[in-house]
C-alpha cells in the first residue's frame with residue numbers, strides 16, 4: 001500500500017436536488033477537473049422530490065500519491081433544498097456554508113517517514129497570573145511537551161506578558177514533573193496529556209487487566225502532580241514565595257508594564273533524542289509605559305523572533321494558555337496537510353483546529369461553545385479559501401508569517417527541491433539567549449515591517465482574524481482540521497460579565513478590521529482575496545455592527561405598542577405570512593443545525609437568547625468603542641478573559657449556568673431594553689382591558705416581537721428582582737430607568753405631533 005495508493009480528493013454529492021438537471025448543472029463541472037486517478041465509486045442514490053426519479057451523482061476520487069490525506073467536499077442537503085426554494089434567501093450565510101469540506105488524516109501512515117518530519121516550535125501565551133492561574137498554563141505546557149512527536153524536533157516557548165515571578169516559578173517547578181510525565185504518557189499511550197484532566201478521571205485504576213506496574217506508576221505520578229499543584233498554590237498565597245536570588249533576580253523590582261526583556265531556558269534538551277523532553281523557554285518581553293505593546297499580537301511577534309534565533313523551526317503552533325492539547329497526535333495530523341501540496345501544487349499557509357472547550361455547562365447557557373458555528377460556518381469557509389485564523393490551535397508556516405506569498409513559496413521550494421529542508425533542530429540554545437533578549441526588546445520593531453507586513457498584524461483587538469486575512473489576501477489557502485478526539489480544549493467563560501467583556505472585545509476588534517489596511521473589499525480588488533472569501537470576512541467583521549439595526553427593530557416594536565401604531569401587517573392580511581414564515585423558517589433552520597450536531601433544543605434556545613443579549617449590550621459597546629477610536633477620543637484595549645477554575649465556589653446557592661451581573665455600564669442597555677418592553681406590553685394589556693378587547697392599530701405582530709425580546713432577555717428581567725451577583729445593581733437599574741423615561745417621553749411627543 002505505497003506510492004500511488006491512498007491519497008484522493010473525494011467529491012461527494014450527497015444531496016437532494018429539485019431535478020436531475022439541477023444536479024448535473026451543479027456537479028457536472030466536476031467532470032472537467034483534471035482527474036489524475038480513476039474515479040473510485042459512484043453509488044449514491046439521489047431522489048428527486050418532484051418526479052421521484054432516482055439518479056446517481058458523480059463521486060470522484062483523485063489520486064495524488066499521498067497516503068495520509070483525504071479531502072472530502074460535502075454538500076449540505078438542507079442548504080440545497082433551501083437554496084432551491086428560496087433563491088436569494090440568507091445569501092451571505094449561504095455563501096459561507098455552501099461548500100463544506102472535510103479532511104481525513106491518517107498520521108499512522110506517516111510513521112515510516114519519521115526522519116522526514118520537520119521541527120515545530122510551540123508557543124503558549126499568558127498575560128495575567130490572576131485571571132489566568134499559572135496551574136492552567138502549566139497544564140497546557142505539559143500537554144505540549146508530551147505530544148506524540150520526536151521530542152528533539154520540538155521546542156516550547158511560553159510568553160508571559162505579566163512578567164510574573166509566580167508564572168516563572170510554576171513553570172520551573174513543573175520541569176521535574178515533566179521528566180516523569182512525558183515518558184509515562186508515551187509508555188502507556190495516555191490519551192489526555194494535561195495532568196489535571198487525566199487525574200480528575202479515576203478510571204485508569206478501576207478497570208481490570210492492567211499491569212500492577214502501571215498502577216504503581218499512576219499513583220506515583222498522581223502524587224507528584226498533587227505536590228506540584230500544592231507548591232504552586234502555596235506560592236500563590238504568599239507574596240514572596242521564593243528567594244529572589246539566582247534565577248529570580250530578573251523579577252525583583254518589576255513593575256507592571258515596565259520591565260526589561262527576560263528570556264530564560266527552563267529546560268535545554270541536550271540529549272537530542274526523540275524520546276527526550278523538548279526545550280522549554282520562558283519569555284517575558286520588554287514593556288515600557290511609553291511603548292505600545294500591541295497586546296497578544298505583540299507577544300506573538302516576540303515569540304516568533306525569539307524562537308527564530310533559537311530553534312527557527314519551519315512550523316509554529318500557537319495556543320492560548322488555557323488550550324491544552326487534547327489529542328496527542330495534533331502535530332502529526334497537521335503535518336499530514338502541511339507536508340503535502342494538492343493536485344495543483346498549492347500548499348496550505350496554516351492548519352486551524354477548532355476551538356472546543358472542557359467542563360462545558362449543559363445546554364450552553366452562555367452561548368459560547370461555538371459548536372454549531374464551527375461545524376457549519378468554518379467548515380463551509382474551509383471550502384472557499386480556507387478557515388480564518390482563530391488565534392489558538394493553529395499551525396503556521398513560519399515563512400508565511402514572515403510575509404511570503406504563494407508564488408514566492410513555490411519558487412523557493414522548487415529551487416531547494418525539497419532536499420535541503422531543515423529537518424533538525426539545534427540542541428544547544430543557551431548560546432542564543434543574548435540575541436533572544438535583544439529581539440524581545442520593544443525598540444526592536446521601530447521602523448520595521450513587524451506588525452504590518454511581517455508577523456502578527458497590529459491594530460485590532462482580534463489580531464487573529466486580521467492576521468489570517470492578511471495571509472488570505474496574499475492568495476494563500478488555509479485548512480481546517482477536525483480530528484477525533486478534538487485537538488485542543490480550553491475554558492469557555494461563564495457568567496455575564498466575563499462573557500460580555502469577551503464579546504465586546506470581539507465586536508471591537510472585528511470592526512477595527514473594516515477600517516484597517518486589510519479591509520477585505522480593497523483586498524479583493526487590489527490583492528488576491530477571493531470574492532466569496534471577502535463576503536465571509538464582511539459577514540464576520542460586521543457582526544458587531546448588526547447591533548445598531550437590531551436595536552432599532554427592537555425599539556420599533558416597543559414604540560408601536562406604546563403609541564398604538566403598527567409596523568407589521570395585521571393577521572387578516574395575506575402579507576402577514578411573509579414575516580411569519582421568515583420567523584418560523586429561520587428558527588426551524590437554526591434549530592435543525594443544533595439538532596444535527598447532536599445538541600439539545602435548550603442549547604439552540606440559549607444561543608438564540610444570548611445572541612440577542614450580546615447584540616443589545618456587548619456589541620453595542622464594541623461599536624461605541626470603535627467610534628471613539630475613530631474620533632481619536634480613546635484607544636481600544638484587549639481585556640483578558642478570566643479563565644475559570646472549576647472549584648471557584650463562593651456560596652451554597654451556586655448555579656454556574658445562571659446569568660450574573662456586576663456594576664459595569666455594559667448592563668445598562670439590556671436592562672433598559674427589557675424595562676421598555678415590559679412597560680410596552682403592560683401598557684398594551686391595560687389598553688386592551690380598557691377598550692374591552694384588542695381594538696387597536698398595533699396587533700399580534702408587534703406583541704409577538706415585543707414578547708420575543710422579553711423572552712430573550714429573561715435573565716435581565718429576573719435580575720431586576722434578585723440581589724447579589726445574580727441581581728442587577730440598583731445604580732444600573734436607576735440609569736436604565738432614566739433611558740426608559742427618555743424613550744417613553746420621545747414616543748409620547750412623537751405620537752402627539
Ligand SMILES: O=c1ccn([C@@H]2O[C@H](COP(=O)(O)OP(=O)(O)O[C@H]3O[C@H](CO)[C@@H](O)[C@H](O)[C@H]3O)[C@@H](O)[C@H]2O)c(=O)[nH]1
Nearest residue numbers: 125126127161295296299320321390391392462502640641
Ligand atoms: O496583552 C496580552 C493580552 C492577551 N494575551 C494572551 O492572549 C490569549 C487570548 O486572550 P483571552 O483573554 O483568553 O481571550 P479569548 O477571548 O479567550 O481569546 C480569543 O480571542 C482572541 C482575540 O481574537 C484570540 O487571540 C484568542 O486566541 C481567542 O481564543 C491569552 O493566552 C492571553 O494570555 C497576551 O499574551 N497578551
Ligand SMILES: [Mn+2]
Nearest residue numbers: 320490491641
Ligand atoms: Mn480563551
